[in-house]
Amino acid sequence: MAKNKRNIDLKVKQDELENTASRLFLSLGYEGTSMNRIARELGVAPNTLYWYYASKDELLVGVLNRQMSDTLARLPTIAEKPLKEKMAWALREFEQSRELVATVHARLEQSDVIREWHDQFHRFVETAVIHTLRADGVARERAATLATVGTFLVEGLLSHPHSPRQREAILQWFADSALPSQPPS
Amino acid sequence: MAKNKRNIDLKVKQDELENTASRLFLSLGYEGTSMNRIARELGVAPNTLYWYYASKDELLVGVLNRQMSDTLARLPTIAEKPLKEKMAWALREFEQSRELVATVHARLEQSDVIREWHDQFHRFVETAVIHTLRADGVARERAATLATVGTFLVEGLLSHPHSPRQREAILQWFADSALPSQPPS
DNA sequence: TTTGCTCTTGAATGACATACAAGAAACGTG
DNA sequence: CACGTTTCTTGTATGTCATTCAAGAGCAAA
Numbered sequence A, B: 001m002a003k004n005k006r007n008i009d010l011k012v013k014q015d016e017l018e019n020t021a022s023r024l025f026l027s028l029g030y031e032g033t034s035m036n037r038i039a040r041e042l043g044v045a046p047n048t049l050y051w052y053y054a055s056k057d058e059l060l061v062g063v064l065n066r067q068m069s070d071t072l073a074r075l076p077t078i079a080e081k082p083l084k085e086k087m088a089w090a091l092r093e094f095e096q097s098r099e100l101v102a103t104v105h106a107r108l109e110q111s112d113v114i115r116e117w118h119d120q121f122h123r124f125v126e127t128a129v130i131h132t133l134r135a136d137g138v139a140r141e142r143a144a145t146l147a148t149v150g151t152f153l154v155e156g157l158l159s160h161p162h163s164p165r166q167r168e169a170i171l172q173w174f175a176d177s178a179l180p181s182q183p184p185s
Numbered sequence C: 001t002t003t004g005c006t007c008t009t010g011a012a013t014g015a016c017a018t019a020c021a022a023g024a025a026a027c028g029t030g
Numbered sequence D: 001c002a003c004g005t006t007t008c009t010t011g012t013a014t015g016t017c018a019t020t021c022a023a024g025a026g027c028a029a030a
Helices: A010-028 A035-042 A046-052 A056-078 A083-095 A098-107 A112-135 A140-159 A164-178 B010-028 B035-042 B046-052 B056-078 B083-095 B098-107 B112-135 B140-159 B164-178
Strands: none
Touching: A010 A035, A010 A046, A010 A056, A010 A098, A035 A046, A056 A083, A056 A098, A056 A112, A083 A098, A083 A112, A083 A140, A083 A164, A098 A112, A098 A140, A098 B098, A112 A140, A140 A164, A140 B140, A140 B164, A164 B140, B010 B035, B010 B046, B010 B056, B010 B098, B035 B046, B035 B056, B056 B083, B056 B098, B056 B112, B083 B098, B083 B112, B083 B140, B083 B164, B098 B112, B098 B140, B112 B140, B140 B164
């Protein structure tokens, strides 16, 4: 009863799988989405997924990478904006994935694949943020510290409910403390 | 085959359950610890646990409350220390529970009991930190923002591996930015 | 002794991630 | 075109998990 073969190639099929998985992960959460459910949605047998991904965690990594590259594509949009707006943008960017962020952190200790992805992700973000800060004239050591702090603030805001006023206050305070000589945005 | 009755009362038994659960949660993680395993360790049938707790999440809440009250008992120790040391203390205090912190965040959306505990926890911490800051002469609005930021930094440090130098740098930077007029500790 | 409460249990249930081996379709080579 | 190999898909099974249910055992009060 196997159907399509070489006419659709691997990448295209993975795209399809990851799109569906992504949609379900975002709406039902990672734990709330069973492999069975994803397969049903796709009209395939549950174990078919295991031909493409060794585990549910690997599928999650695929979904995360897809979202990362989407976000990266939108990055140039805010390249020239001030720090505060960059952080607000990142926050908006990851807001839909809020639940997945928590899932990644929770699975760090249980899944090597997830931990590797997470570490790589942080190295990447940290490097990028440090570059930005240094371009604004921040010293190397200080830039590294600020990059970590900025990341923690974004993650904190992502995982805790808060009002727009709180968000605004936190970002403003951070921007002021990080770049005291910067003109207001 | 039922054994002990009125001679040991509810609280004592719950103490025993939570002690064992706590030890296992901390060493194997929440997901890594099955109800079966906890029961085996206690020498009881798995479903016995459900007489004391409606669900695994409620057992986790019991464990969290226990740890919280332990921590609260140690709180006076650092009441008079400067901000930076208070944060370092909190960090040390929660370090063993690192994995549980991540678990709580991941289960927020799936478990009402956990969400309620989490919200209450944050309200409590926030209130306490704001009080401390206000005693140091920080204005109300600013104190609220700083309390949230401080919390996010502690949570960030808890859930991400880092060197002692990084920790020191982050805490120092935060303390300096939060209380610019404070004498060095 | 009977009734009822508190606690414990054995045995199930249904969901889940995943493993295994067999089969169908397409391909590459003769 | 024939045929073995590779790529994909499936039915079926496994073991683990949280949780449920109904039946008790021990104890206390009536």
